[in-house]
Amino acid sequence: MAARVLGRAGRLAAVVRSSAVRLQLRLHGSAGLRFGSQASFFPPLGDAMLPSGSFNNHVALITGGGTGLGRAMTATLSQLGAQCIIASRKLDILQRTAEEISSQTGNKVHAVQCDVRDPQAVSQCVDQMEALTGLPDVIINNAAGNFVCPSERLSPNAWKTITDIVLNGTAFVTLELGKRLIQNQKGASFLAITTIYAESGSGFVVPSASAKAGVEALYKSLAAEWGRYGHRFNIIQPGPIRTKGAFSRLDPTGAFEKATIDRIPTGRLGTPAEIANLAAYVSSNYASWMSGAVIRFDGGEYVSLAGEFNELRSVTPDQWKILEAMIRNTKGS
Ligand SMILES: CCCCCCCCC/C=C/C=C/C(=O)SCCNC(=O)CCNC(=O)[C@H](O)C(C)(C)COP(=O)(O)OP(=O)(O)OC[C@H]1O[C@@H](n2cnc3c(N)ncnc32)[C@H](O)[C@@H]1OP(=O)(O)O
């Protein structure tokens, strides 16, 4: 019996060796299992997850709240009872978003123009906020700038622009509000939206990777320092979620979208509503013991990119029979 199996394995191994060049196990080819179909196991839910009224009597500031993920977070917080302030450069877009969300939820959304790169503008934005709503209970640092670019093509101003928006902008908003909240002895939840490559680094988005890593260091440090003032600091690292702002600057032709989805174990992109639910939970009193947390929310993309052998997902069951036979057939080292 053993001899028969070994003989068969030997023949299979010979087949593999003789056609190695042609077959090459097609690790990157179309012969492997296609990814994407598993998305049906992981349907996104769109409804607000927390009980209605979870943010009654809460004020929330969301930077970059006029578009994309910031807009979705604003819509969810507003639906759950928060009075929201959205702040960014383009007042017309902010006002349109504010009106649309207010009319749907019945809760006031205020639009405040602010370029987070300018500390004076940030200070004036907080003045305006104090007059409109008082200091916030929830701060979401979501505003960002990014584009793909080989690093050797980056000008000093390109570097400065991204790092100013992402790292300095987050620091200016956080420090201005933190100081005023401390003075008023008011607690708050601070949340920063970073990326999975803040941890790993990534070529072609180096200013963004560097600045987001800085944001993570800032938030982890303040979680330790400002707990005594009633402040919590947490971080969400989203994986790919389609927004015009991100995809138009990171994959302008759409050429990389399929490969991106193929490497995500849950077989799909995330949705704005999903991250909005997570941001709402982290910012809510249900998460009052959560501080200093870094939450990766990426459908499994990070671990999928990290594991050296994960490409073996492309090996078919028939190919596994051959591989296993070859491995079992090996004698000695
Ligand atoms: C493989 C792809 C898969 C699909 C996607 C998967 C995504 C998963 C991970 C995603 C992470 C996402 C992270 C994000 O942060 S997305 C958020 C994106 N949103 C935005 O960027 C919105 C705001 N952006 C902007 O306003 C602009 O794009 C801006 C350039 C960031 C800022 O605008 P502004 O202040 O008006 O700056 P400019 O004056 O236009 O430019 C300043 C300097 O930067 C140079 N520059 C601008 N664009 C480029 C470019 N594309 N390449 C190189 N250099 C650029 C510009 O030339 C200026 O420099 P100077 O000429 O030396 O003065």
Ligand SMILES: NC(=O)C1=CN([C@@H]2O[C@H](COP(=O)(O)OP(=O)(O)OC[C@H]3O[C@@H](n4cnc5c(N)ncnc54)[C@H](OP(=O)(O)O)[C@@H]3O)[C@@H](O)[C@H]2O)C=CC1
């Ligand atoms: N979508 C994705 O796949 C991922 C997104 N992220 C992160 O999620 C967050 C939201 O991104 P997303 O919604 O996709 O993209 P958007 O481009 O829609 O959002 C970015 C927002 O930042 C605002 N903004 C940019 N520059 C400034 C500035 N100088 N001052 C104030 N506001 C500014 C923009 O408004 P305005 O132009 O009016 O200033 C815009 O509303 C970002 O932090 C991004 O890094 C992270 C990983 C993946």
